[in-house]
Amino acid sequence: MDIKRSSQEKIKRLRPTPRWSDATVFNGIAHFVEVAADTEQDMSNQTQQILAQAETTLAAIGSSKASLLSATIYLTHAENAATFNAHWEAWLPAGCAPSRACVKVELLDPKMLLEIAFVAAVNEVKDD
Amino acid sequence: MDIKRSSQEKIKRLRPTPRWSDATVFNGIAHFVEVAADTEQDMSNQTQQILAQAETTLAAIGSSKASLLSATIYLTHAENAATFNAHWEAWLPAGCAPSRACVKVELLDPKMLLEIAFVAAVNEVKDD
Amino acid sequence: MDIKRSSQEKIKRLRPTPRWSDATVFNGIAHFVEVAADTEQDMSNQTQQILAQAETTLAAIGSSKASLLSATIYLTHAENAATFNAHWEAWLPAGCAPSRACVKVELLDPKMLLEIAFVAAVNEVKDD
Numbered sequence: 433m434d435i436k437r438s439s440q441e442k443i444k445r446l447r448p449t450p451r452w453s454d455a456t457v458f459n460g461i462a463h464f465v466e467v468a469a470d471t472e473q474d475m476s477n478q479t480q481q482i483l484a485q486a487e488t489t490l491a492a493i494g495s496s497k498a499s500l501l502s503a504t505i506y507l508t509h510a511e512n513a514a515t516f517n518a519h520w521e522a523w524l525p526a527g528c529a530p531s532r533a534c535v536k537v538e539l540l541d542p543k544m545l546l547e548i549a550f551v552a553a554v555n556e557v558k559d560d
Numbered sequence: 561m562d563i564k565r566s567s568q569e570k571i572k573r574l575r576p577t578p579r580w581s582d583a584t585v586f587n588g589i590a591h592f593v594e595v596a597a598d599t600e601q602d603m604s605n606q607t608q609q610i611l612a613q614a615e616t617t618l619a620a621i622g623s624s625k626a627s628l629l630s631a632t633i634y635l636t637h638a639e640n641a642a643t644f645n646a647h648w649e650a651w652l653p654a655g656c657a658p659s660r661a662c663v664k665v666e667l668l669d670p671k672m673l674l675e676i677a678f679v680a681a682v683n684e685v686k687d688d
Numbered sequence: 689m690d691i692k693r694s695s696q697e698k699i700k701r702l703r704p705t706p707r708w709s710d711a712t713v714f715n716g717i718a719h720f721v722e723v724a725a726d727t728e729q730d731m732s733n734q735t736q737q738i739l740a741q742a743e744t745t746l747a748a749i750g751s752s753k754a755s756l757l758s759a760t761i762y763l764t765h766a767e768n769a770a771t772f773n774a775h776w777e778a779w780l781p782a783g784c785a786p787s788r789a790c791v792k793v794e795l796l797d798p799k800m801l802l803e804i805a806f807v808a809a810v811n812e813v814k815d816d
Contacts, residue, residue, distance in 0.1 A: 442681070443627060443629065443681055445655070445656070445657070448655050448656065448657050449657060450649040450652065450654075450657060451645060451648065451649055451657060451660070452657045452658065452659060452660040453657050453658060453659055454659075455659055456628075456629045456630065456658055456659050458588070458589070458629055458681045459587060459588050459589060459681070459715060460714070460715050461589070461629075461714070461715060461717070463629050463630035463658070463659040463679060464659050465659050465660060465661045499699060500712075501699065501712045501714055501717075501719050502712065502719035502805075504632075504661070504760075504805065506661070506663050507796075510794060510796050513796050517707060520707065521706040521707055524706065524707075526706075527701070527704050528701070528704065529701070529704050529705060529706060529707060529708045529709050530708065530709060530712055530719070531708060531709055531710075531711055531712050531719040531720050531721050531805075532707070532708040532721060533721045533760070533762070533803060533805040534796055535762050535793040535794070535795060535796075535803065536793055536794035536795065536796065537663040537664055537665050537793050537794075538638060538663070538664035538665075539663060539664065540635075540638050540641050540662055540663075540664065547661060547663065549630075549632065549659075549661040551719060553698070553699055553714045553715070570809070571755060571757065571809055573783070573784070573785070576783050576784065576785050577785060578777040578780065578782075578785060579773060579776065579777055579785060579788070580785045580786065580787060580788040581785050581786060581787055582787075583787055584756075584757045584758065584786055584787050586716070586717070586757055586809045587715060587716050587717060587809070589717070589757075591757050591758035591786070591787040591807060592787050593787050593788060593789045632760075632789070634789070634791050665791040665792055665793050666766060666791070666792035666793075667791060667792065668763075668766050668769050668790055668791075668792065675789060675791065677758075677760065677787075677789040679758075
């Protein structure tokens with residue numbers, strides 16, 4: 433049997449806006465990006481916000497922080513890395529850390545102190 | 561039946577050069593990066609070039625701008641974000657925005673004002 | 689037959705630490721990031737270290753430099769791009785270059801001159 437599948441039909445998007453979706457899921461792989469909802473806060477608080485937001489996003493797409501594959505961590509100040517790492521390591525389940533890159537950039541809103549782009553595995557239900 | 565599949569055989573590459581391929585496709589996922597072909601132009605024009613180039617790349621690999629999963633947008637000037645966003649939102653089909661990160665960096669050619677790394681879903685034809 | 693597969697069970701991680709894994713593999717896709725083990729060295733040497741480390745990582749996960757899908761190259765000095773490119777092009781097998789983005793950022797350790805985030809295809813053994 434020949435089956436032509438359209439990739440577009442199979443993409444799931446979480447809260448698409450004209451500018452971005454909060455997450456996309458395709459072929460068991462999710463992409464999502466988090467910045468702190470409240471950027472008036474300090475590094476410790478913004479990190480905690482982002483990690484909590486990531487858990488909410490992961491739950492919404494049927495995944496969890498135990499299924500992260502990759503994290504690209506954008507920090508605006510290298511001296512904030514220690515604060516970030518303390519929260520990050522406390523947050524990750526043992527043995528489940530993703531691959532990660534961590535670089536210093538500027539972000540579009542000067543009050544944002546970090547932004548993280550995640551790739552995660554998503555549970556799949558397969559009918560055969 | 562035991563089938564050992566070689567991943568290398570299954571990777572498709574669009575216009576490979578010694579330095580990069582214009583796109584790679586594997587397991588229904590495409591990776592490609594665009595910078596403006598003509599970097600003598602301003603932000604508005606470079607953005608339009610990149611979005612048009614992305615459409616051409618997507619068409620060449622059997623995908624389209626409705627199947628973007630992730631975009632990492634590198635801008636050299638934060639003040640160019642508004643111009644970028646206007647073109648970006650006009651370009652994306654309704655309800656189809658990818659996950660996106662947007663950061664300010666420097667690019668290798670000082671005339672480049674932006675670079676975008678995309679991940680997209682690709683239609684698959686499956687014989688069962 | 690209905691099969692519910694857990695993504696978490698299917699993720700393979702290379703040398704997970706509390707902060708990162710040296711690589712993750714899921715659905716035939718690997719994510720890994722390299723920085724030079726010895727950051728006292730110059731750009732040429734750090735580049736060679738990273739490319740050798742990448743080969744070791746790829747071998748450990750059942751892949752090779754002929755199966756790279758994407759590379760995000762973070763350089764701390766744009767003037768180091770020529771040195772990087774010379775090693776990069778000599779290292780890649782003919783016709784096998786990945787998609788690539790190359791940007792200038794700062795890295796967390798000021799002695800690091802580059803960091804590369806890779807995505808690669810991994811050989812899959814399938815029983816049908």
